[in-house]
Amino acid sequence: MAMTKTKKIILISALEGLAALAVAALLVFSLWILCSPQTMATACEKTGNYSFAVTCAGLKYKYSNDTDDLARCVQDSILSGKDKYIIEYGESFLDKDDFEEVCEKKGGNFKVAVCGSLALSQYNAGDIQKAVATCETGGGASFIKLTVAVAENGSAEDINTLKTALSEQPQSEIITKLLNLLNTGE
DSSP states (O other): OOOOHHHHHHHHHHHHHHHHHHHHHHHHHHHHHHHOHHHHHHHHHHHTOHHHHHHHHHHHHHHHOOHHHHHHHHHHHHHHTOHHHHHHHHHHHHHSTTHHHHHHHHOTTHHHHHHHHHHHHHHHTTOHHHHHHHHHHHOGGGGHHHHHHHHHHOOHHHHHHHHHHHHTSOOOHHHHHHHHHHHHOO
16 A cells, blocks of 8 residues: 555654654653763662662763762762772772762762772772772771682682781671681682
């Protein structure tokens, strides 16, 4: 069945209208990200899309260079589970002069969570030495994720490196349990 000229014109007009709407939506979306990346990051966080939230929060950080914005990038990176982002933003965060101050302001175990997650990502990237140094910055409890990962999948060399680092930490119940985990695998 052949289309009449009128039907072709109607179809083309409808497709042009849809294309115009798609372009307009893309333009609005792009402007939203560029003009107000923090609101886009918040929207992404609420929907659980932490990978895109990291991108938006990273843009906000580039605009402001504020350590609080960088801390948000780290949080979103950790929640996204992407080692690449955790390393990129986590290492930058640790290098900031006001790292300790921002961690205190965030409260709780924020510093431990950041250092533990960053260390695990560094280990996953193949750098046990950097991972141990990061845990040392965070204190005893930040060794937990790294120790579990090394106990499950680490080489004998990685286990020995981590045992040495843990033995040099101020001894506590956590450190004792982590050393036991490395010694016995339980």
